[in-house]
Amino acid sequence: MAKFVTATIDHETAEVEIDLAGYKGKGCHALQDAFSKALGGKTVVEKKKPEFNAVVTGKTCITR
Amino acid sequence: MSEYRKSTTNCKDRECLIEALIEMGYKREHIEIHETAQQLYDYTGRATHYTDPKGDRANVIVRRQFVGGAANDLGFKLNPETGTYDAIISAYDSGKHNAQWLKGLKVSYSEANVIKTGKLQGLKFLGKVKENGKTQIRWMDTRL
Numbered sequence: 001m002a003k004f005v006t007a008t009i010d011h012e013t014a015e016v017e018i019d020l021a022g023y024k025g026k027g028c029h030a031l032q033d034a035f036s037k038a039l040g041g042k043t044v045v046e047k048k049k050p051e052f053n054a055v056v057t058g059k060t061c062i063t064r
Numbered sequence: 065m066s067e068y069r070k071s072t073t074n075c076k077d078r079e080c081l082i083e084a085l086i087e088m089g090y091k092r093e094h095i096e097i098h099e100t101a102q103q104l105y106d107y108t109g110r111a112t113h114y115t116d117p118k119g120d121r122a123n124v125i126v127r128r129q130f131v132g133g134a135a136n137d138l139g140f141k142l143n144p145e146t147g148t149y150d151a152i153i154s155a156y157d158s159g160k161h162n163a164q165w166l167k168g169l170k171v172s173y174s175e176a177n178v179i180k181t182g183k184l185q186g187l188k189f190l191g192k193v194k195e196n197g198k199t200q201i202r203w204m205d206t207r208l
Binding site for chain 2: 002003004007012014030
């Protein structure tokens with residue numbers, strides 16, 4: 001089944017949230033690292049947020 | 065006043081900075097790119113020396129005729145210490161290029177940056193939607 005990645009950028013704070021719902025293990029870490037580097041080396045925190053997507057549940061990676 | 069002031073930005077990637085400037089309304093053909101920082105000029109065509117006694121210089125420049133009426137050059141200079149581009153904006157133009165404008169640039173830069181990252185990761189870009197004060201960018205992972 002195809003996976004989807006969603007980035008949400010808040011216009012007020014300019015914070016970027018990367019939703020990697022459905023990813024786990026190496027695949028998740030590779031994308032976490034890539035987006036983390038792109039976003040200035042900020043730590044990408046893994047956070048369980050199942051309500052984020054009603055269809056695809058799983059881990060959500062949020063950058064701060 | 066044409067006195068230049070320096071503002072830090074989060075922009076590290078030059079191409080994404082240019083994409084962000086385009087998103088903010090400037091045309092690509094009006095954006096100069098220089099490996100070596102070049103002199104900025106005020107509305108009279110005079111070389112200025114406000115942020116640097118050797119001359120205000122920038123690597124990414126929008127010349128004054130493309131900024132607006134009676135404007136000064138708008139520049140972004142690569143800061144070798146931080147690896148980010150500092151915005152060099154004249155006091156006169158800080159009415160247009162104010163904190164709100166810089167915030168918009170930051171958002172546009174982040175958009176360009178995450179789109180580029182997704183592409184480099186081999187994700188298929190599905191689109192960008194702006195609503196409720198947020199931009200949502202979506203990709204499909206077809207690599208598996």
